[in-house]
Amino acid sequence: MALAALARKIFGSPSDRQVKRYQGKVAAINALEPELAKLSDEQLRARTQEFKAQLAQGASLDDLIVPAFATVREASKRVLGMRHFDVQLIGGMVLNDRAIAEMRTGEGKTLVATLAVYLNALTGNGVHVVTVNDYLARRDAGWMGQIYNFLGLSYGIIVHGLNDQERRDAYAADITYGTNNEFGFDYLRDNMKYARNQMVQRGHAYAIVDEVDSILIDEARTPLIISGPSEDRSELYIKVDSLMPIIGEDDFELDEKLRAATFTDQGVEKLEAAMTEAGLLKSGSMYDVENVMLVHHANSALRAHKLFRKDKDYIVRNDEVVIIDEFSGRMMPGRRYSEGLHQALEAKERVKIQAENQTLASITFQNYFRLYKKLAGMTGTALTEAEEFADIYSLGVITIPTNLPVQRIDEDDAIYRTAAEKFDAIAELIKECQLRGQPVLVGTTSIEKSEMLADLLRQKNVGQMNVLNARHHEQEAFIVADAGLPGAITIATNMAGRGTDIQLGGNLEMRIEKEAAGLEGAERDAKIAEIKAVIAEEKKKALAAGGLMVIGTERHESRRIDNQLRGRSGRQGDPGHSKFYLSLQDDLMRIFPVDSMDSMLGKLGLEQGESITHPWVTKAIERAQGKVESRNFDIRKNILKYDDVMNDQRKVIFEQRLEFMDAEDVSETITDMRHDVVANVVAKAIPPRSYPEQWNSEELEIAAKTQLNVAVPVREWAKEEGIDAEIVEDRIREAADALIANKEERFSANIMRQVEKSILLQSVDGLWREHLVMLDHLSKVVGWRGIAQRDPLTEYKQEAYELFQGLLGNLREQVTSQMAHVEIQMRQPEPPPAPDFSRMAETHIDPLTGENDADGDEITSPEGLPPIDPKLLVGVSRNAPCPCGSGKKFKHCHGAFA
Structure with a gap:
């Protein structure tokens, strides 16, 4: 480690060397600034068409970086009054080079994106800017969209609640802002439609992912799922839930690392007896085939009661169970856990139970974002996950230097024996900070702990405070904006992706929005001047008190989450402090214990209320976090290996659907399918090199009638001299072809082409949905093959391939049978309408832990x-x-x- 540090000191880090390589282009951009400043607005706007013409004549995007970036900088100065710093120009080059720009909080990532977005939008293929929530998508598009419009480019916004035409228009724009969920769900919905003109997306050319670590790492285990309603089992959930109070501590086992709960043998016996008494278990064991549904419900109820905690994992609001996002601490209204877990929680909390859903389409973020030909990202915390970004997404991580030197002081962790001692110490520090007028941001890991700390501060007579968690989601931006006021105390559940800067003295834009709304002209100007003066005075006080103090109430599993909290202090060269307080009762220390920490504290003979603070201890905890991160990376990699199997099949199905939709005539495909079915039914009934008396003629006649709708006298044919399987196959094929030819003669070729395409597409969709369910079940049980010394992944690949072969065979039979039996009503042919998505739910599910979030809209x-x-x-x-x-x-x- 010492040698590595010495080498970095002499030669610089890989990021330092890359940044140096960009300096020449930065100098060239700066040299163009005086020349562009002399241009009129019209002349500056005209440069966009000039760049497009150069691209059409064979120029590359790299050839245009210097003039295009200089143009965007000049436009930003005129439209927004914001001039890109040199380090922001470097950030833009990193984004254009298919890499992740790691920039500290407050360094202006939103403005950085405009450089690469403008350059890549010149190709006309569309640029997607991906954010973590609708608020940021609207804010960033409306804010940065002024630059794009000034330069003659269009932009659109994709948020929840838009109809298809609005989405189509947004995707047709040069630049499209939206959330990761909306982009992914639009892709899935497009591949459920029956005509190209019903689709909304137009390809995946280039995307910039904001808060890339949150989207591509934290949520990478979380597939997007579109599902439809299935059978209602509300009463069964309530009955099973009523049995949970009899389950004692010895009746189940918990694995908090995997968020799993299982019954012990004793628990199973107790539950079987209770189910029999309640009339749920009719006969035999709970694990008999006919009782599998009971096992599913019992396991869901156990997890709901023993693993999921109210006000941490979910809250009850308006008679609904609402999920709290574990990464952002926000409520997720309309999202639901899947596999019956949400229904089990509803039964536990005695609220209305909504029906379960069946999977119709699914994709992980990992595989969705790998669809893009060119991908880039930006965040304040990515370096700790550089290996995963490189391995999964082929994305490098470049750390961009700050515009001004960082002055924040990061103190060593303080570790206490108990949580009570830790929170007392935190409360005392907060009181001290408030007395000297220093703003304080406290980061907690759950709603429960944030409100417990707030209660403790009230007991200690600490003044006004703001609690930012899922319960106060609506006031989020204003609470964050005021967190830099002198003496302000803000308790936040999570600070990832909040999107609003904590500025010492207050946030000017937010203050103007709140206090100058409705004012115009001179009155508005006077109010803004007054606000600026107040903020300048308040900032002086906050700086004198030491800048923003960030307090972490415990360490997260990932160092990135801790760094996101720390990064809120010390923006743009401001002074600041950060310190984490830990106890041996914290989740991280309890579930992933740091070796010999307890014995170390014991040997030191710590008294009540005393803590240990030492760089070695902080390093030991960070090493433990590194181990957890590696473990989580391995889990995500393993899940991706399984999902890649489905993804390969998904690509085949989706590409085939597009071919069918675009084709004017699929009759050749239908004919090939029909001939394959004929060959199969003949092969099943007539063994190779067999005599006619050995044929199963009756079975062949039935199969021909059932699958091909033709009556063939196979038993009569078998009496003919010289008859063989090839002749029989030819005759049946001719009869089947004649049936279809007759329909075409009666109803016209045009109508038959529409019917063929309609039946083909709907058959593909129906069988693909069934296939998804089969693969889901297979992935859950294939792990047991390891007991027999067989590699589960190899087994999964083999069986998934066989299932896919079965899907293709079923498709041939289903399409052939439907075409043979279909009765056509004479009317103007129309393509099938798009599926009714109001009847479907959107789900965001974690396949490993079951922490799933789905759209819970009722069927309309x-x-x-x-x-x-x-x-x-x-x-x-x-x-x-x-x-x-x-x-x-x-x-x-x-x-x-x-």
Whole structure:
């Protein structure tokens, strides 16, 4: 380690060497500044068309970096009054070079993105800027969009609640801002539609991911899932939940690292007896095949009661269980845990139980963002995860130097024996800071702990404070904006991706928005001048008191999360302090114990209220965090290996769908499928080199009628002299082809082409959905193959391949059978309508821990159809009358996409 540090001191880090390579272009950009300053607005705007013309004539984007970046800087000065610093120009070059720009909080990442966004938007292929929430997408687009519009480029915004046309328009713009969830869900929805003109996205050329560590690391285990309603089992959830009070400490085992809970043998016996008494278990063991559903419900109820805590993992609001995002501390309204866990929590909390959902389409963020031909990212904390970014996404991490030297003092951790001692010490430090007028930001890991600390401070008569957590999500931006006022105390559940700077003395933009709203002209100017004067005075006081004090109430599993909290202090050269307080009762110390820490504290003979503070201790804790990060990386890598198997199959299916949608005529494909089916049914009934008396002629006749809708006298043919399997196959093929030819003659080739495409696309979708369910079940059980000394991943690949082969075989049979039996009504042919997404839910699920978040919207009737209770739709036959009373068949009414 000492040698590595010495080498870095002499030769510089890889980031330092890369930054030096950019300095020449920075100097060239600066040299153009006086020349561009002389141009009129029209002349500056005209440069955009000049750049596009140069690209059309064969120039590369790298050739245009210097003039394009200089143009954006000049436009920013005129439109926003903001001039890019030299280090921001370097950040823009890093983003253009398919890498991650690590820039400290307050260094202006939002402005940095405009450089690479403008340059890459010149190609006309579209640029996606990905943020972590709708607020940031709207704010950044509206703010930076002024530069793009000034330079003649268009921008759009993708947020929740837009209709398809609004989304299509936003994606058609040169630059599109949106959240990671919306981009991913749009991709999945597009691949469920039946015509190219119904799709909204137009490709994946270039994306810049803001807070890239949060999206590509923290949420990488979290697939995006679109699901539809399945059978309602509310009563069963309530009955199983009522049995949970009998489960004692010896009846189950917890693994907090994996967020898993399992029954012991004693617990299973106790639960079986209770289920039998309650009439749930009719016969045999809980683990018999017919009782598998009970096992699923019991496991969900156990996890809901023993692993998931109210006000930490979720809150109850308006008679609903609302998930709290573990990474950002925000509420996730409309998102739901899957696999019955959310229903189990609803039963536990005695609120209305919503129906479960069935997976219709799915993709992980890892595989979605690898769709982009060019990907880049920016964040304040990425270096600790550089190996993962390089391994999974082929993204390098370049640390950009700060515009001004960092003056923040990061103190060593203070470790106490108990949590009570730790929080008492934190409260005393907060009182001291408030007395001297120093603003304080306290980071906690849960709502429960933030409110407990707030109560403790009130007991100690500490003055006004703001608590920022999921309960106060609406006031978030204003609470953060005021956190830099002298003596302000802000307690935050998590500071990742908040999007609003903590500026000493207050945030000018937020103050203007709050205090000058509705004012115009001279009155507004006077108010703004007054606000500026107040902020300048308040900033002096905060600086004199030492700048922002950041206090961490415990360490997170990841060093990045701690660094995100620390990074809120010391922005743009301001002074500041940070210190973490820990106890042996903290989750990290308890679940991932630091070797010999307890014995070390014991030998020191610490008295009540005393702590140990030493650089070695801080280093030991960081090493423990490094081990946890490595373990989590291995988990994500392993999950990706499994998801890559599905991803390869997904690509095949989605690409095939696009080919079918774009093709004017799929009759050749349909014919090939039909001929394959004929060959298969003949091969099953007629063994190779067999005599006619050995044929299963009756089975072949039945199969021909069932799958091909043709009556063939195979038993009669078998009596003919010289007959063989090839002749039989030719005759059946001719009969099947004649049937389709007759339909085409009766209904016209145009109508048959539409029918063929419709049946083909809907068959692909239906079988793909069933395949997803099969792969999901396979991934959950294949791990047990390890007991038999077989590699689970190899087994999964083999069986997934066989399932996919089965899917293709089923597709041939289903399409052939439907084409043979379909009855066509004469009317103007139309492509199938897009699926009704109002009947579907969007889910964001963690396959490892089960911490899933899904769209919990209730089923609504398609436009133009009468409303109906979703329970009435369960189990209705496709050809039965629709329960809504419309008089139509279910498949032509509410069951159109059920």
